[in-house]
Amino acid sequence: MANAERLACDGGTPVRRLLLPYGRQAIDDGDLRAVVDVLNSDWLTTGPMVARFEEAFASAVGAAHAVAVSSGTAALHAAAFVSGAGPGDEIITTPMTFAASANCARYVGAMPVFADVDDRTLNIDPAHVRARLNARTKAIVAVDYSGQPVDLEELSGIAAQAGAVLIEDACHALGAEYRGRRVGSLAAMTVFSTHPVKHITTGEGGVITTNDAALAERLRRFRSHGITTDARMREATGSWFYEMVELGYNYRLTDIQCALGLSQLAHLDSWLQRRRAIVDRYQASLSQVPGVAVPYVLEDRRSAWHLYVIRVDTGALRPGCDRGTVFRALRAENIGVNVHYVPVNWHPYYRALGYGPGDCPISDAAYAQLITLPLFPTMTDADADDVIAAVTKVMKAYHA
Numbered sequence: 001m002a003n004a005e006r007l008a009c010d011g012g013t014p015v016r017r018l019l020l021p022y023g024r025q026a027i028d029d030g031d032l033r034a035v036v037d038v039l040n041s042d043w044l045t046t047g048p049m050v051a052r053f054e055e056a057f058a059s060a061v062g063a064a065h066a067v068a069v070s071s072g073t074a075a076l077h078a079a080a081f082v083s084g085a086g087p088g089d090e091i092i093t094t095p096m097t098f099a100a101s102a103n104c105a106r107y108v109g110a111m112p113v114f115a116d117v118d119d120r121t122l123n124i125d126p127a128h129v130r131a132r133l134n135a136r137t138k139a140i141v142a143v144d145y146s147g148q149p150v151d152l153e154e155l156s157g158i159a160a161q162a163g164a165v166l167i168e169d170a171c172h173a174l175g176a177e178y179r180g181r182r183v184g185s186l187a188a189m190t191v192f193s194t195h196p197v198k199h200i201t202t203g204e205g206g207v208i209t210t211n212d213a214a215l216a217e218r219l220r221r222f223r224s225h226g227i228t229t230d231a232r233m234r235e236a237t238g239s240w241f242y243e244m245v246e247l248g249y250n251y252r253l254t255d256i257q258c259a260l261g262l263s264q265l266a267h268l269d270s271w272l273q274r275r276r277a278i279v280d281r282y283q284a285s286l287s288q289v290p291g292v293a294v295p296y297v298l299e300d301r302r303s304a305w306h307l308y309v310i311r312v313d314t315g316a317l318r319p320g321c322d323r324g325t326v327f328r329a330l331r332a333e334n335i336g337v338n339v340h341y342v343p344v345n346w347h348p349y350y351r352a353l354g355y356g357p358g359d360c361p362i363s364d365a366a367y368a369q370l371i372t373l374p375l376f377p378t379m380t381d382a383d384a385d386d387v388i389a390a391v392t393k394v395m396k397a398y399h400a
Contacts, residue, residue: 009332016334023197053258061184063209065216072193074251075206076104083165085138095343116360144173147304172306200264202257223251271377
């Protein structure tokens with residue numbers, strides 16, 4: 001076998017010389033100038049840039065209000081808190097997500113209830129949500145897996161019928177569309193992340209959007225110790241007096257970070273377009289590779305493509321080979337693949353609470369097949385072609 005055809009893990013030549021990560025931020029001179037301008041200003045935190053970022057973010061997703069916080073996890077915690085969930089209550093969510101989507105229930109003393117996913121999209125299945133409703137259900141945290149929106153209309157109806165709050169975890173889905181409308185104004189609260197691998201970044205950060213002014217006010221209090229005013233508001237009125245009316249946290253996002261986020265927002269549409277172009281390239285080529293199932297997108301959704309996740313038909317691999325075998329071989333080819341996600345209910349913390357494999361069999365089966373391929377807007381066509389070449393090479397070598 002020629003050296004170029006031999007797998008890198010077997011001593012062959014890797015498809016790439018340097019590792020291509022699965023995700024990466026893009027920072028330009030405009031971002032740097034925006035941050036420096038704030039560093040040279042009077043306000044590094046609780047200043048005017050926070051409101052400017054929130055207003056621009058709300059406009060970008062079509063929501064009335066946006067509340068910026070220190071992380072996507074803080075955003076989920078805040079949303080769970082203002083939903084009214086507490087000890088003795090339950091929050092239904094999906095196992096096919098990062099742990100924070102379930103942890104937010106524990107932060108407020110509630111218990112997560114895991115509903116299984118749709119085998120095509122890996123989004124939470126509304127029928128499974130309905131089956132898990134009971135008098136203790138206070139909220140539903142529905143995750144837009146990989147960037148494709150959940151069935152917001154059906155889940156909104158289920159939540160309303162149960163007297164629960166629908167929280168859309170759109171940390172993967174900034175710019176995604178559900179039936180022609182951008183996510184961000186379609187659930188009671190929508191949560192976003194601005195982590196570096198997401199669509200825009202503030203370093204670390206998160207945003208909650210809502211059309212409910214009362215919810216927005218409570219979210220703002222919650223992010224700042226439960227206090228009714230912030231330093232800039234008191235400075236503007238010449239007042240020193242403030243009141244803490246409920247227990248909150250220090251989940252504020254700084255003006256420095258908000259300046260970066262505001263600058264990044266200007267690129268959102270072009271970056272979404274580039275992500276979709278890379279996905280089109282992947283879909284056309286990888287759908288022809290035996291043993292690979294490419295992502296499924298419903299006709300009434302438009303994914304924001306935070307992640308591009310293939311499923312490896314492990315039954316079509318040679319004996320002794322599994323998803324881990326394919327994963328390691330792709331890493332050896334310098335393709336920075338990842339896996340999203342280890343089901344939340346499998347983690348030791350949740351196993352100790354009585355959860356575990358078997359709770360959600362569709363999620364369990366999918367996990368054994370998932371591999372996340374690199375996808376970020378500064379990838380070149382040549383980078384994407386390297387990914388395609390590596391997947392083709394590895395699957396050819398391991399296909400039964």
